[in-house]
Amino acid sequence: MxxxxxxxxxxxxxxxxxxxxxxxxxxxxxxxxxxxxxxxxxxxxxxxxxxxxxxxxxxxxxxxxxxxxxxxxxxxxxxxxxxxxxxxxxxxxxxxxxxxxxxxxxxxxxxxxxxxxxxxxxxxxxxxxxxxxxxxxxxxxxxxxxxxxxxxxxxxxxxxxxxxxxxxxxxxxxxxxxxxxxxxxxxxxxxxxxxxxxxxxxxxxxxxxxxxxRRLALPLEWQQAVIRAAITLKLCCYEETGAIVAALTTSIPEAANTQRNWDYRFCWLRDAFFVVRALNSLAEVETMENYLRYLGNIVGTARDGHLQPVYGIGLETHLTESLVDTLKGYRGMGPVRRGNQAYEHFQHDVYGNVILAAAQSFFDERLLQQPVKADFERYEKVGERAYAMHKQPDAGMWELRTRAHVHTSSSLMCWAACDRLARIAVHLGLQERSRHWRRLADEVHETICKLAWNEEMGAFAESFEGSGLDAGLLLMTEVNFLKPSDPRFQSTLAAVEKALLRGSHMFRYATEDDFGMPRNAFNICTFWYIDALARVGRTDEARDIFESILACRNSLGLLSEDTDPATGELWGNFPQTYSLVGIINAAMRLSRKWEEQI
Structure with a gap:
């Protein structure tokens, strides 16, 4: 089979x-x-x-x-x-x-x-x-x-x-x-x-x-896992433009016979922050700089700061989705799709992810092309769009096709956009712009704390004034919105664990969407969970779960998008960039230090 x-x-x-x-x-x-x-x-x-x-x-x-x-x-x-x-x-x-x-x-x-x-x-x-x-x-x-x-x-x-x-x-x-x-x-x-x-x-x-x-910076532990993930991440980079695709395939279903078959051969801006973090931790500066150049080209052509969730590897903006009737599908489980409708969506988290990634270029002295004030001003347009959208409904990071909410994770990333622009402005000596962005960041922060907090649940909800949970809430400490010690994050982490954890695997959400109830775990969510555990001091648990997901890799050390929590079988498009950077980032965070061993 x-x-x-x-x-x-x-x-x-x-x-x-x-x-x-x-x-x-x-x-x-x-x-x-x-x-x-x-x-x-x-x-x-x-x-x-x-x-x-x-x-x-x-x-x-x-x-x-x-x-x-x-x-x-x-x-x-x-x-x-x-x-x-x-x-x-x-x-x-x-x-x-x-x-x-x-x-x-x-x-x-x-x-x-x-x-x-x-x-x-x-x-x-x-x-x-x-x-x-x-x-x-x-x-x-x-x-x-x-x-x-x-x-x-x-x-x-x-x-x-x-x-x-x-x-x-x-x-x-x-x-x-x-x-x-x-x-x-x-x-x-x-x-x-x-x-x-x-x-x-x-x-x-x-x-x-x-x-x-040999040039890579590696952790002491899990070196072969990181090396294989790093090489494969490099293979997913289209070097002519610097774009990194979400996966090399289309239409491998997220779970058997679910119709959740998508074309991932494009570049999702949502991946940007995590990809840049992984490349930076590996000291793979050339690939990181090329990728930042690709993002800069997108921002440079963005009208009024608006960004699509996904672009073609040649900066194509129209990725018209259609069904391919000449192929039966993976294991006969169609449909096979070409193109991705997500390019039409409004997904407001992309603004923060792009600016989180781009912030690297303003602080990194290794880069051949150092950004200047004009580059900052282009990213400011993206930030203005982020602020304007932080209370507006969108499809969310999970790309819901038939419904819209004000998703907390989207607003969280809008806050991150404003926060990082304030920090960049300080670095550039632009004090007035720093005060402007700090004021907007503080306003968005207050809005999220007021409208996303559900007192009855004792946790942040996945949408403003909502009552559901999703794994995107785990990113609150990842982007420094809350400290790991904050009781609100601690209680949200506990609520997410109770609702979405299946064994060692974290689901995106556990409610019906456009295609029914999700059946398999989204691997990047498990890596977000590992990161959250490490940040709150539950390092032994984080290491155990990391080892369990490494055991789900195929015989060559590669991961796809999703894992069946019952059998450990891989599903979804392959190899998955999000999963690769998850391996790299988790290993870097959890590994013992070199000086502790040698």
Whole structure:
């Protein structure tokens, strides 16, 4: 059965998902939000050997009975070992080239697959079955002496290989007696030899990733978990613009047969604060600065300070949502969606998240481009919008599609926008602007304390004058709205625990929404809970829960958006940026200090 026990390879230009049998089951080209050339992940139960399924690329060992998969140490190079019933074994190495060449980053829209016999005389069959237009159309295939071309309208792909092209075309099984390489990318002639080029790409890519990891600031504990999360977060960054997508997939349901299937191949501003915190804690300044540049471009084009909740990775503002009727969906659980209606929503928390993230740039002396007063004035327009919206109903951070309230978490972030602008103004020596923003922040703070507090519950409610609870309330100490010792936060934390905690997993909310009652836990909420526990001094509990969620990662150390609290199964889009930064931020907060151990 199809599952999210998948590996990710990529290079900041595109990304591929590969299952435990080394089948590429998802890959969008020419960029993260493009047409899925390999799409079997969303077409029923995936590609099964010998059937007529399309949209995958398998290098299959005849009679395969077992597989072992791992990342090469501290890299984004994925290795899969497959063994048949007689002990014959092959090793498949997958990666996307990424290294410095001619004083710039070489990261082509190219995937490299290398296969070699490890034991015995294995027989393999190569099935490369790309498709276009979300599986609606097949490519035109032509052949050369050492390559195949897959052509459809605006995209032409060339597979260059030293494997017998005749066997590839007919999907004929053959004995693997020596290493073979496959290089799939733009329709361009390969300059060097096939095996030599693949080997050189692999060696230089491995060297790049190991040196990249060596520069990271790491906690003493959970280093491998943090390294894998950091590498995967890097793979979710579209480096041409600096955007970081919420996930590489669309339409993996939040829970089975719920219709909660969304396209996450875009950049949500809500992620900004947590992403910048994670990158800063890792000392990954280059990626952080590129991401801040992307946010700055959005703010620079915002009319009257208005921000959408989500933008395309190329700053696209219209992400029109439509249903794809040519794919069956993950495990046959449609619908498959392209685009996301959330771009039309009013979600007022985005203002605070953007300014919380941008504040880093005003205080960080490492950045190549230091912001100036004009940049601050652009963010002030966002702040004015935040203040104007702090008592207005919106769809909230959970993007409710058919109802609106004045959500406490949205107002909380509006307060954070005003508060951080006041702090930035002090730093810039703009005393009058600092007093202005402090006055507005204090007003919003008083409003939240008055209208969101529910005396009967003895806790803050999820909306003004409401009686419900949601996990967004846990962020009150995260953004310094209340001190962890504040009795109001302590009682709110207790109320949220009682209402939303299921074992070690925190739900977003426990009331019916547009699609019924939520069934699975949203992983980032569990990380917010871990942070809240640590802040109030319940560190041992926080560490135990952190260990439990790490145990829910797939075999390669990756997380999706949601977890079934009963079974630990992963659901939702994959890999999830929010979950990755959750791992990083929690480990940084909970780990023992280096000086305590060494």
């Amino acid at each position: 199809t599952s999210l026990d998948l590996g990710v390879v990529g290079n900041g230009t595109y990304g591929s998902l590969i299952d435990k049998w080394a089948r590429i089951v998802w890959c969008c080209l020419p960029r993260f939000d493009g047409d899925p050339v390999f799409y079997s992940l969303l077409n029923g139960n995936g590609a099964e050997e010998g059937d007529g399924a399309r949209g995958y690329w398998g290098i299959e060992l005849e009679g395969a009975t077992s597989t072992r998969q791992y990342y090469r140490h501290n890299t984004a190079i994925l290795v899969t070992e497959v063994t048949d019933r007689d002990g014959n074994t092959i090793e498949i190495t997958d990666f996307a080239p990424r290294f410095t060449r001619r004083e710039r980053m070489f990261q082509p829209m190219t995937m490299v697959r290398r296969v070699r016999p490890v034991e015995g005389t294995p027989r393999i069959r190569v099935r490369i079955r790309p498709g276009f237009s979300y599986g609606a159309e097949e490519p035109t295939v032509t052949r050369g002496s050492n390559h195949l071309r897959y052509v459809h309208s605006g995209l032409a792909l060339r597979l260059t290989t030293n494997a017998p092209v005749t066997y590839l075309l007919a999907e004929t099984a053959f004995n693997l007696t020596s290493p073979m390489s496959f290089i799939l990318g733009p329709d361009e002639t390969l300059i060097g030899g096939i095996e030599e080029t693949a080997r050189q790409f692999e060696e230089r890519t491995e060297d790049y990733w190991r040196k990249w990891v």
